[in-house]
Amino acid sequence: MKRGEERARKLVEEGCVKRLLFMPSERILWIVVGDEGDNLVDKDVNFCTCSHFYFRTIGQPSNLCAHLAALDLAVASRRYESLTMSDAEYVTVLRLFFSDLLYRLSRRA
Numbered sequence: 001m002k003r004g005e006e007r008a009r010k011l012v013e014e015g016c017v018k019r020l021l022f023m024p025s026e027r028i029l030w031i032v033v034g035d036e037g038d039n040l041v042d043k044d045v046n047f048c049t050c051s052h053f054y055f056r057t058i059g060q061p062s063n064l065c066a067h068l069a070a071l072d073l074a075v076a077s078r079r080y081e082s083l084t085m086s087d088a089e090y091v092t093v094l095r096l097f098f099s100d101l102l103y104r105l106s107r108r109a
């Protein structure tokens with residue numbers, strides 16, 4: 001088993017994958033809690049807000065981060081936590097993820 005797969009399995013086992021359902025729109029956001037903090041992950045477009053994604057996955061799409069692998073595994077095995085939130089909280093949640101991302105990137109500069 002590759003290191004990334006082991007890491008992904010551990011994230012799923014530790015309950016790090018969360019599904020946020022926003023009502024009444026039924027929008028869904030997937031969150032994977034990692035070492036650097038919470039990551040917003042989208043399986044459909046293979047997107048993640050972690051550093052690995054920006055520095056390794058972009059330019060080398062086969063090099064997925066552990067969060068994307070964990071999300072695949074969690075959905076396949078139905079092992080994730082589901083939370084329901086209101087649409088009024090949607091923008092606040094997005095803002096948190098992207099301000100966190102800006103903070104992480106600013107520390108790399």
Ligand SMILES: [Zn+2]
Nearest residue numbers: 048050065067
């Ligand atoms: Zn990631």
